[in-house]
Amino acid sequence: MCIYYLVNSINRGDNENAKANALSFAENMGNNEDKKITPIEIDSEKPNIIDDISSQEGGSNIIIAAGAHHIKSLVYIKQQIPAITTIWCGHQILSESYDDLNRIDHIVVPDHAITSEIEKKFNINKLVKTIGVAHTKTTELITKSYHEKKTKISNEFSKFAFVILSGDAPDIDQILRFFSKEEAKALALYFVRELNEKNIDGIIVTNGPRTGKHNPVTGEIINTHKTTDSMDEVSSEFINTINESGYAENIVFYDFKFDAEKWYDALLGLTYENENSTVYVPGESTSMISEALTLFNADRIRLYETNSMNSIHHRHLHNSIAAFALKHLKLGADEKVYSEKMSKLGLFDSEHEVPLQHTYKIQTAEQEKQPDLASHYSAASAAAEAILGRKYQSTSKCTIM
16 A cells, blocks of 8 residues: 655645655554555646556555645546545645545645635535644654754854744735734844843744745745845844844844755754743744644743734634643734733634734733643644544554655
């Protein structure tokens, strides 16, 4: 039996999601046949892999993909090989994808992304709800990555903030929302205050492929995050604000480039090993929130809101805050006033949108955890068990290609 998963060279979070689900399916299937897990890298809607897949024996093969960019590929594969089981995983379901997704066998999405409208569009047996999204990050992986790159990474701070800069993101109707230079400045000013008050002695910052990618007025792509590009304007605004406030010696920046060395895992590892540090995760990244909640204790995580978040992102952020009693940074109305206050947040069962402005201040969730969500983020295992129909004891051999 073969379990395939589709990947590409761009969408890291989706690749992780698909791989994690593939591994979990192999572990949850209790028959004695050998299973081979094979990644397939494609960059087209009609991949040239049909002959390879069709040549495998048996009709019980599975192919998994994550992200809107792979939906049409799964549909095409299903049309060519009707016996194969197709599984699509995503952070949210775009309205333009309803028809194509109904041609796929199973749809795996976080519970917070399922609206009443979406439930009406799909057979209830097709939808598989999870808490967060699947990923392959472990504490062993991130600490190994850190130690492999330790000589290249700054470790001069004893109590630092690891800040992951937000990026632009679409809503379910594919309308782009932006993390602007103004928000980056407001976020930087929050950390200037933290430095002023000696709450931290340094800031380690990285960005991502969607940070500063688009012109927020026209939507045009202005930075592709390749080595031929200069630093994006949003990251520059954050760094310049820290520097101009007199803290140039207290910030270290690691610029994401598709065609250069990657730092994210190693920086997570550095943060994990420094127990006085805190990770700041943008609310529009469902995958990064899922990873952080798996890797770190809740008191070391801060989620922060941005205007690039859509209603589904808000539901995930607020449900995570309520489940784990997390502190978070909320955008307020006054750029110069930062205050700390308590916030009693419940779970949201329907679409939630918050009007956002341009000042960050810290808020703390009510300190009572929700037990039904506290056993969080076995998303891949939950999906496998739901689709397979029951739990299995794994006795099979698994080969990962």
